[in-house]
Amino acid sequence: MPSHPPSPVPRARRRWSGLFTALITATTALAGVGASTLAAAPPAAAESNGVGQTPAMGWSSWSYIRHDPTAANIEAQANAMVSSGLKSAGYVYVNVDDFWYNCPGSQGPDVDSYGRWVTNSTSFPPSSSGENGIAVVADYVHSLGLKFGLYVTPGISDQAVSKNTPIQGTSYTASEIANGASEANYNCGGMQGINYSAAGAQAFINSWADEFASWGVDYLKLDGVGDSDIGDTQAWSTALAQSGRPIHLELSNSLDIANASTWAQYSNGWRTGGDIECYCGTNAAGNPQPLTTWGSIQGRFAQIAQWQPYGGPGAFNDYDSIEFGDGSTTDGLSTTEGQSQYGLWAMAASPLLLGVDLTQLNSTEVADLKNANIVAVDQDGIDARRIVSNVNQQAYAKTEPNGDVILGLFNFNGSGSQTVTVSLAAAGITGSAAATDLWTGGSAGTLSGTYSVTLAAGASQILKLVPVSGSQGSATYLAASSANTLSGGAAVAGCNSCLGGQKVGFVGSGGTLTFNNVNVSTAGNYEVQIGYLDGTSGTTGRSSTITVNGASAGTVTYTPTGSFANPGSTTVSLPLKAGSNTIEFSNSSAYAPDFDAVTVPTNPTTSSTTYLAASATLGGGAGAASCSACTGGEKVGYVGNNSGTITYSVNASKAGVYPVQIEYCDGTSGTTGRSATFTVNGTVVQTNVFTPTGGFSTPGTVTDYFPLQAGSNTIEISNGSAYAPDFNSIVVNQ
Numbered sequence: 036m037p038s039h040p041p042s043p044v045p046r047a048r049r050r051w052s053g054l055f056t057a058l059i060t061a062t063t064a065l066a067g068v069g070a071s072t073l074a075a076a077p078p079a080a081a082e083s084n085g086v087g088q089t090p091a092m093g094w095s096s097w098s099y100i101r102h103d104p105t106a107a108n109i110e111a112q113a114n115a116m117v118s119s120g121l122k123s124a125g126y127v128y129v130n131v132d133d134f135w136y137n138c139p140g141s142q143g144p145d146v147d148s149y150g151r152w153v154t155n156s157t158s159f160p161p162s163s164s165g166e167n168g169i170a171v172v173a174d175y176v177h178s179l180g181l182k183f184g185l186y187v188t189p190g191i192s193d194q195a196v197s198k199n200t201p202i203q204g205t206s207y208t209a210s211e212i213a214n215g216a217s218e219a220n221y222n223c224g225g226m227q228g229i230n231y232s233a234a235g236a237q238a239f240i241n242s243w244a245d246e247f248a249s250w251g252v253d254y255l256k257l258d259g260v261g262d263s264d265i266g267d268t269q270a271w272s273t274a275l276a277q278s279g280r281p282i283h284l285e286l287s288n289s290l291d292i293a294n295a296s297t298w299a300q301y302s303n304g305w306r307t308g309g310d311i312e313c314y315c316g317t318n319a320a321g322n323p324q325p326l327t328t329w330g331s332i333q334g335r336f337a338q339i340a341q342w343q344p345y346g347g348p349g350a351f352n353d354y355d356s357i358e359f360g361d362g363s364t365t366d367g368l369s370t371t372e373g374q375s376q377y378g379l380w381a382m383a384a385s386p387l388l389l390g391v392d393l394t395q396l397n398s399t400e401v402a403d404l405k406n407a408n409i410v411a412v413d414q415d416g417i418d419a420r421r422i423v424s425n426v427n428q429q430a431y432a433k434t435e436p437n438g439d440v441i442l443g444l445f446n447f448n449g450s451g452s453q454t455v456t457v458s459l460a461a462a463g464i465t466g467s468a469a470a471t472d473l474w475t476g477g478s479a480g481t482l483s484g485t486y487s488v489t490l491a492a493g494a495s496q497i498l499k500l501v502p503v504s505g506s507q508g509s510a511t512y513l514a515a516s517s518a519n520t521l522s523g524g525a526a527v528a529g530c531n532s533c534l535g536g537q538k539v540g541f542v543g544s545g546g547t548l549t550f551n552n553v554n555v556s557t558a559g560n561y562e563v564q565i566g567y568l569d570g571t572s573g574t575t576g577r578s579s580t581i582t583v584n585g586a587s588a589g590t591v592t593y594t595p596t597g598s599f600a601n602p603g604s605t606t607v608s609l610p611l612k613a614g615s616n617t618i619e620f621s622n623s624s625a626y627a628p629d630f631d632a633v634t635v636p637t638n639p640t641t642s643s644t645t646y647l648a649a650s651a652t653l654g655g656g657a658g659a660a661s662c663s664a665c666t667g668g669e670k671v672g673y674v675g676n677n678s679g680t681i682t683y684s685v686n687a688s689k690a691g692v693y694p695v696q697i698e699y700c701d702g703t704s705g706t707t708g709r710s711a712t713f714t715v716n717g718t719v720v721q722t723n724v725f726t727p728t729g730g731f732s733t734p735g736t737v738t739d740y741f742p743l744q745a746g747s748n749t750i751e752i753s754n755g756s757a758y759a760p761d762f763n764s765i766v767v768n769q
Contacts, residue, residue, distance in 0.1 A: 081349030087303030093128025098390025115393035130184030143193035143225020150195030173251035184254030189267035190218030207235025219259030244274035311355035325367025340421035356390030381413035408473035424601030432462035446490035468500035543622030559639025566631030579627035589692035608691035654680035675754025711759035
């Protein structure tokens with residue numbers, strides 16, 4: 036069972052990741068990203084017992100049957116797994132959680148002559164020949180072509196210690212191996228720890244494992260495991276290995292991430308958190324209803340990001356039961372929310388162990404549970420990285436061995452729609468890709484750059500992206516790369532959700548981050564994606580000044596991402612020269628966000644729009660005049676002198692810093708010409724002193740960089756004390 040206290044208190048249950056049919060490669064590298072080769076961290080040496088090479092699929096008794104497992108209701112669930120078609124879709128485990136053994140009270144589980152738990156013979160009656168009742172059910176499950184799982188907790192029963200039962204095959208006894216410390220058994224209690232340095236301790240666990248093997252157990256959940264139970268975990272791993280039967284070992288619950296490598300070494304999977312069940316009601320028959328809530332599912336998004344580096348073939352992160360398939364009244368999730376839970380678990384390569392009543396499956400939802408496309412996403416055994424976490428917008432991506440990318444987009448919000456936007460470069464697509472919606476099987480078109488989708492409350496979309504040959508690529512530069520320059524307090528820190536597992540913080544207030552050697556082949560304006568983390572509360576986040584090759588390219592204000600552990604992204608338009616460039620982030624007065632990476636496309640943007648001064652809004656004494664050498668044959672003069680203004684209305688496809696070419700005429704003698712102030716959307720951005728052009732009918736050009744918002748913008752030219760040059764046009768490159 037999960038880990039639960041005595042009924043009706045919830046207990047945390049762990050999950051069972053097991054053997055399936057297909058064998059998939061381990062966590063793959065996110066390749067093809069320019070200056071940085073990104074690879075997902077492989078799990079530490081996984082349990083080598085030959086099982087659990089793909090995430091387990093099946094059913095567990097805790098969520099629905101809970102405290103009342105019997106031979107009859109377990110066999111009924113096994114039959115339903117077959118008749119519903121779930122077995123054919125890959126679901127094979129039928130797992131009995133807690134309450135299969137006799138529990139007379141606080142003195143601990145009843146024990147046999149060797150100190151091992153005794154089967155509740157009322158719930159699981161023995162066969163006429165005397166075969167143990169659990170073995171009888173296991174035989175039935177096996178007869179259907181399925182596998183059977185069982186539950187145990189660390190330690191030894193107080194009853195075994197008080198009776199000083201012998202340890203099978205040895206001269207040792209229970210009291211010689213017990214250490215007197217209380218051990219977790221959530222519903223029965225009465226367990227105490229084992230001193231594994233004592234002679235006979237391993238032999239006791241071996242005898243118990245041998246008994247389970249003789250009953251036909253294929254999967255064992257060891258519940259109530261904490262850091263103090265590493266000895267139990269190692270002992271059970273050893274015991275199952277010597278039993279002669281391949282048995283999957285799953286640990287539960289809320290395992291410590293600091294010991295992830297240990298859990299991987301000795302088990303096939305581990306519960307990363309508490310129970311998914313809400314423990315919030317029962318139906319008229321006394322069965323749990325609903326089983327969970329969307330709020331319980333929401334708690335897994337961050338866990339999946341945090342544990343992503345540690346799962347893989349042989350040892351998977353377990354996010355608990357799938358509570359989807361019986362309809363919202365029973366399981367507590369709408370069909371949309373249930374699809375999102377299922378899709379999120381698949382993105383994370385979690386075990387898919389159903390907790391619902393298989394005898395009452397909803398025909399629409401059971402079809403979703405059998406969706407071969409989504410099952411394949413789970414069974415690839417690859418844990419997805421979180422690439423977007425802007426509070427209610429979440430996205431995860433993983434790269435398949437053949438180079439295809441699986442992209443999952445989720446609306447975290449349970450009450451309103453959200454638009455989720457993701458950079459395909461962050462997902463691992465460096466050009467364009469043909470997209471398939473894996474829920475429907477239909478085409479989602481050819482995607483490139485960024486992709487956005489509006490999702491209903493609690494909804495999701497799972498896409499397969501197949502790179503299109505010959506499409507434009509991009510290069511990703513990691514903030515924490517040793518090729519960059521960090522100064523003034525800026526520092527590298529760990530970040531599980533970031534592209535390279537690290538980020539750079541303490542930028543601003545004296546700290547700067549400079550990306551060196553950002554290379555492009557052609558000079559121009561590039562749509563540069565900035566990966567950042569901003570835990571500011573509210574709707575407006577921190578800001579940074581961006582300097583390109585020593586020249587200011589403007590200031591960007593970021594949208595909060597919900598946490599300084601959750602990456603988000605924004606795209607700005609930056610002018611780059613052919614060859615090597617530097618991009619510096621700073622803030623002279625406050626801290627900027629933390630930074631993950633920048634992604635630069637292979638080619639610059641080519642779109643430009645010309646705005647004529649004579650067609651703009653003129654204020655004060657500013658007026659149009661003919662100019663045969665000027666674009667359009669006209670210019671605007673008498674700008675400035677605290678009166679004349681030109682106001683252009685400019686459209687931008689997205690927010691960013693844009694290069695703006697200014698065409699002007701300045702007949703001032705000497706080397707220094709007139710000046711003008713530029714105001715963008717009501718904010719003064721800079722004052723330029725122009726170089727004389729040789730005459731007021733002789734045009735020249737200069738390029739400046741202005742921050743524009745998505746949609747409509749205003750750019751005003753003025754001078755509060757003297758006349759500015761005459762102006763012909765501006766050209767905005769996008």
